[in-house]
Amino acid sequence: MPYFPHTPKEIQEMLSFLNIETLEELFADIPESIREKARENFKLPKAKSEIEIFRELEEISNKNKGKDFISFLGGGAYNHYIPSVIKQIISYPTFYTSYTPYQPEVSQGFLQALFEYQSLICDLTGMEVANASLYEAGSGVAEASLMAYRINGKKDILISQGVHPEYREVLKTYLNGIELNYKEIPLNENGETDLKVIQEYLSNETSCLIIQNPNFFGVIESKIEYISELVHKNNSLFISIIYPISLGILKAPGEYNADIVVGEGQCLGSPLNFGGPYLGIFATKREFIRQIPGRLIGETRDMEGKRGFVSTLQTREQHIRRAKATSNICSNEALSALATAVYLSLLGRKGLKKVAELCYDRAHYARKKLLENIEDLEFPYPSYFFNEFVVKFKKPAKVVYEALKNKKILAGIPLNRFFPERDKELLLAFTEMNTKEEIDYLVKTIREVLK
Amino acid sequence: MxxxxxxxxxxxxxxxxxxxxxxxxxxxxxxxxxxxxxxxxxxxxxxxxxxxxxxxxxxLRNFGIDLGFYPLGSCTMKYNPKINEELAHLPGFTKIHPYTPEDLSQGCLQIIYELEKLLCNITGMDRFTFQPSAGAHGELTGLLIIKAYLKDKGERRNTVLVPDSAHGTNPASAVMAGFKTIEIPSDERGLVNPNILKKYMNKDIAVLMLTNPNTLGLFERNIEEISEIVHREGALLYYDGANLNGIMGYARPGDMGFDVVHINLHKTFSTPHGGGGPGAGPVGVKEYLTHYLPKPLVDFDGEKYFLNYNIPKSIGRVRSFYGNFSVLLKALIYIKLMGEEGLRKSTEIAVLNANYLKEKLKDIFNLPYPSLCKHEFVLSGKKQKEKGVRVLDIAKRILDFGIHAPTISFPLIVEEALMIEPTETETKYTLDNFVSVLEKINREIEENVDIVKTAPHNTPIKRLDEVLAVKNLKVKWG
Structure with missing residues (x-):
């Protein structure tokens, strides 16, 4: 066995030192009845060699035929370009085989990178404080609502139906714990969160309103600044869920006075990986810093006055505060946060803007081509959009989707995956990875399919 | 520097x-x-x-397992096989979008399915959810499952019991799941004592959360009686799987009477800790709780793997998509590489290493619980404290020798605690070297105490002022 390097002689020496004869004697404190059950039931396949495992895993990975398809899939996870630098850097063993920086003097590399990550997220979102990561966006939304409740003690959580349906499900699950009230706000005919309903629902009991921008259907919430104002006039908190790439061009949450910002950071340097690990981005205003969940890295000095970095405000955290902690989170997504720090450093202001423009460009090119070339389809939402939009067919979307699949195209997400009644619609996403040729091929194929 | x-x-x-x-x-x-x-x-x-x-x-200013010994208690810092990294980077995995149709993502679904079967066997549980992205996330998920189950039975039980030696995440998760927590004191042996436990049991207790082996590295040998006491009162038993590395092949949580377990794949199953994450904290339950698991689950219909959303009483989702997939993949590869014999052996050697170190170090430090330990043990720096040296100083001095410090000041029931988990991947040579480093530091405390109190000296930076960081709170550039 390669991963326990002991020789039989060493094992013998160690056993003799312990005055025992067999390894089994080390388990004498486990009741025999339990050991016996384990002997009977702990039955696993025999070990395989690296060569066999390579062959087996390559075979399994080849069953994922989707890897060779042209993809227009989005809905919270996006196929963005990951510069080679990132994979190299997050593969440095001193980074990826380290753990939570409990000993800052030998963890300065990661701590400084996370301090830089926090700074970059603040700049990206226009906020004053960012934590060192949460798991992903869905649980981030739930943590944000719990934080709002800690801040103002009010029990109604309002959330737009423009928020990703899976994030909403996560929020509902979490709210069964602390038992807060969950209320959804529908979209209007333009696909934006309905202002009238917001006004109707805001009350003394409203803790926060949660909006995603651009929303799940790709629509830019054009009244977001006004909505934020309404929420604040009501003495409630405004929580904004972002698609970080869009902030290369779109207004930052800090510019419309968001109180808490949550985002899915996968798009900033992490592969799709069938849904994880991703990165929960979490930022807020300085005034709320003591209510923030998760780890926070701060600057300090060493005994000689040199700048260094440590985990700070640890009295918010479970290992110190236990039942009174702001969250139970311990392990987070530090390595994904590192990937994002490298990504944003590498692209910088110019690069991120360019990627955002490319995404916008591809999506608008596609919409124009679809509009020009295909009659039997419509766009249910006329509003502004960034890189994703809904198309509606006259026939079941499944038919179109399957036909395109036969041509090795993954035509986005059939909306009936989440909303059974919406069986004629697809949600299409475009990134800088999609070429105009791919988009032309998509349009041409849809045209053929609809004939 | x-x-x-x-x-x-x-x-x-x-x-x-x-x-x-x-x-x-x-x-x-x-x-x-x-x-x-x-x-x-x-x-x-x-x-x-x-x-x-x-x-x-x-x-270059960061310490990882690949550089040296990392005996951080309760974190299971074992070597992370390189083959895991290479295989997890295959484009057939990294390029798969979570909404890829099932027929085009059969490989990913198969990985999850196979891992579930193996973990069921290792733990003695019936089904697993893979959404929880870390141990604490698993705890919350498990407690929400228990809460939904009790509610269904029409029971209102509001309290979670946790031993005073429990990880901080246990009470924190309980509060997030909407419970009160009560701490039960460990007995003089460092264990949950059935007679003490009985006094805390009543109709308001929903669940007892236990880590076994516990954070002192001791096996809760009365677990069968504990299970009986808890269940007799209508409460459930939750297993914090952070320390599973100490019992594989010798005891299964399911056989011990646990109803819900979480496992930290990044600990026992060798997936890299990534500077604090990503991890994975899958939750396993007994048959009668499977209807409450988050959805979807991965099932197999005889021909193909599929996402099963038909879970009638599901608590819902605890995150988007299906979990930290590439972490799951690495854990599966590890289990395949080790096989039944390998996993049992890794536990045996982890326990051998821990007991060897414990016996070697018990004369240098105080050993409050001198019995047989499992994968880890806890020493006390009480004697050293009397000489004016805190356990923090000792930890900093250890860093000077190219070794990561053990977990310190935890568990809270041990004064000046040093919690040491060597894992099975360390040679006898590494352990002996660690012993001589601690002997040397102990001598320094007698002869040259300043060198310990001002440590570290050989690190890229000198001892950092954590109080100043809070006072001049600066968490971003500019």
Whole structure:
């Protein structure tokens, strides 16, 4: 066995030192009845060699035929370009085989990178404080609502139906714990969160309103600044869920006075990986810093006055505060946060803007081509959009989707995956990875399919 | 060593970015009204070579398992096989979008399915959810399952019992799940004592959360009686699987009477800890609780794997998508590499290493619980404290020898605790060296105490002032 390097002689020496004869004697404190059950039931396949495992895993990975398809899939996870630098850097063993920086003097590399990550997220979102990561966006939304409740003690959580349906499900699950009230706000005919309903629902009991921008259907919430104002006039908190790439061009949450910002950071340097690990981005205003969940890295000095970095405000955290902690989170997504720090450093202001423009460009090119070339389809939402939009067919979307699949195209997400009644619609996403040729091929194929 | 400047301090806004396609025609800014656009994007601008040097230099100031011994108690810092990394980077895995149709993502579904079967066998549970992304996330998930189950039975039980030796996440998760927590004291042996437990049991107790082996590294030998007491009162038993590495092949949580378990794949199953994450904290339950698991689960219909959303009483989701997939993949590869014999052996050697170190070190430090330990043990620096040296000083001095410090000041029931978990991947030579380092430090406390109290000396930076960090709270550049 390669991963326990002991020789039989060493094992013998160690056993003799312990005055025992067999390894089994080390388990004498486990009741025999339990050991016996384990002997009977702990039955696993025999070990395989690296060569066999390579062959087996390559075979399994080849069953994922989707890897060779042209993809227009989005809905919270996006196929963005990951510069080679990132994979190299997050593969440095001193980074990826380290753990939570409990000993800052030998963890300065990661701590400084996370301090830089926090700074970059603040700049990206226009906020004053960012934590060192949460798991992903869905649980981030739930943590944000719990934080709002800690801040103002009010029990109604309002959330737009423009928020990703899976994030909403996560929020509902979490709210069964602390038992807060969950209320959804529908979209209007333009696909934006309905202002009238917001006004109707805001009350003394409203803790926060949660909006995603651009929303799940790709629509830019054009009244977001006004909505934020309404929420604040009501003495409630405004929580904004972002698609970080869009902030290369779109207004930052800090510019419309968001109180808490949550985002899915996968798009900033992490592969799709069938849904994880991703990165929960979490930022807020300085005034709320003591209510923030998760780890926070701060600057300090060493005994000689040199700048260094440590985990700070640890009295918010479970290992110190236990039942009174702001969250139970311990392990987070530090390595994904590192990937994002490298990504944003590498692209910088110019690069991120360019990627955002490319995404916008591809999506608008596609919409124009679809509009020009295909009659039997419509766009249910006329509003502004960034890189994703809904198309509606006259026939079941499944038919179109399957036909395109036969041509090795993954035509986005059939909306009936989440909303059974919406069986004629697809949600299409475009990134800088999609070429105009791919988009032309998509349009041409849809045209053929609809004939 | 010199400070490494922050990326902001080497930024130059005239630098160009990486090369990207240039064929943009549809971004005439006019199309979007100005009020939707951002005014300014204040990110730094660096060249590729500057970015690479910056992060490479940072990586040289970080300690990982690949550099040396990392006996951080309760964290199971074992070696992470390299083959896991290479296979997890296969494009057939990394390129798969979570909404890829099932027939085009059969490989990913198979990975989850196979891992579930193996974990069921290892733990004696009936089904697993893979959504929880870390141990604490698993705890919350497990407690929400228990809460939903009790509610269904029409029971209102509001309290979670946790031993005073429990991980901090246990009470924190209980509160997030809407429970009160009560701490039960460990007995003089460091164990949950059935007679003490009985006094705490009543109709308000929903669940007892236990880590077994516990955080002192001791097996809760009365577990069968504990299980009986808890269940007789209508409560459930929750297994915190952080310490599973101490019992594989010798005891299964399911056989011990646990109803719900979480496992930290990044600990027992060797997936890298990534500087604090990603991890994975899958939750396993007994048959009668499977209807409450988060959805979807992965099932197999005889021909193909599929996502099963038909879970009638599901608590819902605890995150988007299906979990930290590539972590699951690495754990599966590890189990396949080790096989039944390998996993049992890894537990045996982990326990051998821990007991060997414990016996070697018990004369240098105080050993409050001198019985047989499992994968880890806890020493007390009480004697050293009397000489004015705190366990924090000792930890810092250990760093000077190219060794990561053990977990310190935890569990809370041991004064000046040093919690040591060597894992099975360390040689006898490494352990003996660690012993001589601690002997040397102990001598220094007698002869040259300042060198300990001002440690570390050989690290890239001297001891850092954590109080100052709170006082001058600065959590971003500028």
């Amino acid at each position: 010199k400070e490494i400047p922050l990326i902001y301090e080497i930024s130059n806004e005239d630098r160009d970015t990486i090369s990207l396609p240039q064929d943009i025609e549809f971004f005439p800014q006019e199309e979007l009204p100005k009020e939707l656009l951002r005014k300014d994007l204040p990110l730094p601008q660096l060249s590729e070579v500057e970015v690479v040097r910056h992060f490479t230099n940072l990586s």
